[in-house]
Amino acid sequence: MPEFTTLDHASLNGAVYGALCDALIEGRFQPGDRLKIRDLAEQFGTSVTPIRDAILRLANDEAITFRSPRDIRIPGLSESRYMEIRAIRIRLEGLAAETAAQVATSADIEALERILRENEAAIAAGDRLKGTQLNQAFHFMLPQIAGLPVLNGILRRLWLQMGPHISDAYIPGGRAMIDHHYPVVEALKRHDPAAASMAIVDDILLGGKPILERIERGEERIARRA
Amino acid sequence: MPEFTTLDHASLNGAVYGALCDALIEGRFQPGDRLKIRDLAEQFGTSVTPIRDAILRLANDEAITFRSPRDIRIPGLSESRYMEIRAIRIRLEGLAAETAAQVATSADIEALERILRENEAAIAAGDRLKGTQLNQAFHFMLPQIAGLPVLNGILRRLWLQMGPHISDAYIPGGRAMIDHHYPVVEALKRHDPAAASMAIVDDILLGGKPILERIERGEERIARRA
DNA sequence: CCGTCAAAAAAGATGCATCAAGTATCGTGT
């Protein structure tokens, strides 16, 4: 996460929370993985308290679940839950795109285009991690441009839940994740809210197809909901 | 909160979190109030740890803020932030109403009408607390009927942020909070998604007017954002 | 009477010891 601030987490104190968020989004956890506070504490070179704090926050975000009081895991993502998240994202990112189209400055457009260029480079280099980060950076730029911090926080949480599931689907997706970003930028340039909204919806629907397909295939055996 | 489960909080452990959520929603905290962990611990008859856990979760929900590391407060609600939350609610509760209209059973309708009746009684009795609780129960019933748990969680968090601000505005509102609920139920009866969506939007817009007016008046002097 | 600085008190963060509950392991008896 070099220059595009992936997620504005760690809004309050909590370095561990931020690190775990990153890990989640970068796909360094697999659905079903079990987390142990003491292990993480050792891993992070700290005591259990900060880890517990982070875990608690993540659990509150529903990014991790307590299957039983002593069994902390990365939850699966059922198809119905994915569809729900997708429907919410459509509404919310649609709102963000509309608003952004109305207020976007040329500097905003340039920032988006810079992300797009870097994303192209990442795809060309086959850098899956950087690809997902830049895809995410693009999506989070819209509410930021629109000046909608609450919306940003909601999307951040949703992303946390999808994190462990999208990174695996990235390679099969290939260019699917970025192709639909260009029409968004075009719509923002023309200050066309309706077009911007439709473009981002297209991206969510079509760009997310590989993820949905992966969930539909066999992955739900792990998909235990909280 | 006798029979209508106001909020499904305390999803994982954490009785204190649930209690604080209730307190927030029932308006027992004022914007600007300072929270002290040790005081709350004494108040709840427990040690600091469970309180800290709850505070941390609430802070993660942005229902309370750390103005500085040692200064925990109920945040104000700026006009722009209220407008943002309102816009989000319109999109999200609209989605919930649409979906609910498609799947609502007669039992669902009856549950809604029961809430309405109780709310009428609460208004007649001038019971502000019960009125806000039942208003809230109505709004949370829609995503529940629709089978949208993620949406429910998002709205729960937004409500937490509005909590300290709506209860004060309830009395001046009078019937405004309930009048617009009837068209929602009618639309659900007819299984008319578009009408249901429009009805709930009306409620958010018109029913929320007293709140907005109160914020617009002098209350923003306390309105410090995180 | 007001401003400034320092000392003390307040208060959250951290670490850790202990508790309780669940899980796994090992041994015994059939």
Added chain:
DNA sequence: ACACGATACTTGATGCATCTTTTTTGACGG
């Protein structure tokens, strides 16, 4: 060899002591 049970271990929750930082407060000087 297998089933059952007791013991030991794992692991999160809780409570608490301590540390650090901030805020209050009070005294002194202007």
